[in-house]
Amino acid sequence: MKALVFTGKKNIEFKEYGRPVPAAGEVLIRVKAAGICGTDLSILAGKHPRAKAPLIMGHEFAGNIVSINSNKNEGFMVGDRVTAEPLISCGECIACKSGFAYVCQNLKLYGIDRNGAFAQYVTVAIDRLYKVPDSIDYQTAALIEPLAVAVHAVRLSSLKTGDSVCVLGAGPIGLLTALVLKNSGADKILLCEREPYRIKLAGEYGFQVIDVDRGNTVEEIMELTSGRGADIVFEAAGGASTFVTATQICRVRGEVVMIAMPKDLVPCDIVSLTFKELIVKGVRVYAPYDFERAINIMSNSGLDFRKLLSTPFPLERGVDAFAKAKSGKEVMRVLIDTSAE
Numbered sequence: 001m002k003a004l005v006f007t008g009k010k011n012i013e014f015k016e017y018g019r020p021v022p023a024a025g026e027v028l029i030r031v032k033a034a035g036i037c038g039t040d041l042s043i044l045a046g047k048h049p050r051a052k053a054p055l056i057m058g059h060e061f062a063g064n065i066v067s068i069n070s071n072k073n074e075g076f077m078v079g080d081r082v083t084a085e086p087l088i089s090c091g092e093c094i095a096c097k098s099g100f101a102y103v104c105q106n107l108k109l110y111g112i113d114r115n116g117a118f119a120q121y122v123t124v125a126i127d128r129l130y131k132v133p134d135s136i137d138y139q140t141a142a143l144i145e146p147l148a149v150a151v152h153a154v155r156l157s158s159l160k161t162g163d164s165v166c167v168l169g170a171g172p173i174g175l176l177t178a179l180v181l182k183n184s185g186a187d188k189i190l191l192c193e194r195e196p197y198r199i200k201l202a203g204e205y206g207f208q209v210i211d212v213d214r215g216n217t218v219e220e221i222m223e224l225t226s227g228r229g230a231d232i233v234f235e236a237a238g239g240a241s242t243f244v245t246a247t248q249i250c251r252v253r254g255e256v257v258m259i260a261m262p263k264d265l266v267p268c269d270i271v272s273l274t275f276k277e278l279i280v281k282g283v284r285v286y287a288p289y290d291f292e293r294a295i296n297i298m299s300n301s302g303l304d305f306r307k308l309l310s311t312p313f314p315l316e317r318g319v320d321a322f323a324k325a326k327s328g329k330e331v332m333r334v335l336i337d338t339s340a341e
């Protein structure tokens with residue numbers, strides 16, 4: 001098959017690669033579309049602690065089932081349109097044993113710890129699969145995984161109907177979080193961002209966006225929330241000072257939900273945190289329930305998710321796709337369309 005292979009030393013190559021054979025309990029999927037995520041960029045940069053070359057990256061994808069290696073009725077058939085929850089948990093650690101396998105202490109992922117979807121084919125365990133309704137095209141379906149991250153963050157927050165919320169960062173995860181909030185009863189949704197393209201896109205979705213480069217973020221948000229601050233702040237930027245901003249713009253006894261994972265230690269405004277009795281909540285990936293909800297929201301909410309997708313690159317131009325994603329210019333989610341090869 002054709003594949004985009006991470007060969008180490010900050011290099012990826014489009015080349016022939018052995019087509020994978022599904023093990024017992026797995027299916028072979030013909031990949032149709034896959035999204036490039038920040039994690040893929042950090043693997044390419046050689047900054048991911050676990051990913052080892054040679055590796056086919058890609059954990060946000062959709063395709064259809066070509067063969068099934070199981071003699072039981074697993075609820076899937078050849079030809080089914082599917083996406084996959086790319087988590088592989090150990091089943092042994094305290095998180096797994098207490099029913100929270102998604103925060104497994106030995107968590108592994110397709111596309112990081114084993115081959116993923118920047119290829120014509122990928123093998124996936126049947127219990128990781130979700131059917132994609134016909135109403136969702138393959139390219140949009142590649143957004144189900146990041147949408148599940150947003151669904152999880154909102155579900156674990158203490159959001160109440162009519163809340164004023166603020167999302168720091170209008171990249172794919174921030175914008176998806178804002179869309180889920182819009183679908184979950186939040187009243188005022190404010191976004192903070194500096195990239196002009198992202199500000200424009202968030203505005204097209206009807207969100208009020210604060211340009212952080214104006215330098216008055218805290219004042220502007222206090223003014224827009226009648227001096228109270230946001231009931232809940234979702235931190236999806238991961239910048240050097242965004243956690244400090246989050247605690248400063250959060251109302252007394254409000255909540256800061258940490259979605260972004262900054263690479264380095266970040267400063268914290270302890271006085272804001274304690275004086276206002278803030279709750280800080282960390283959230284990570286998604287539970288199976290969130291994946292189902294993400295599919296339902298994508299299918300039924302009437303929200304237009306396609307705006308988040310840039311013009312897809314064919315697999316053979318995967319190197320260009322990565323360059324485009326890395327530039328961050330005029331893009332939200334960069335897709336690789338593997339259907340043509």
Ligand SMILES: [Zn+2]
Nearest residue numbers: 037038039060
């Ligand atoms: Zn991702």
Ligand SMILES: [Zn+2]
Nearest residue numbers: 090093096104
């Ligand atoms: Zn575990």
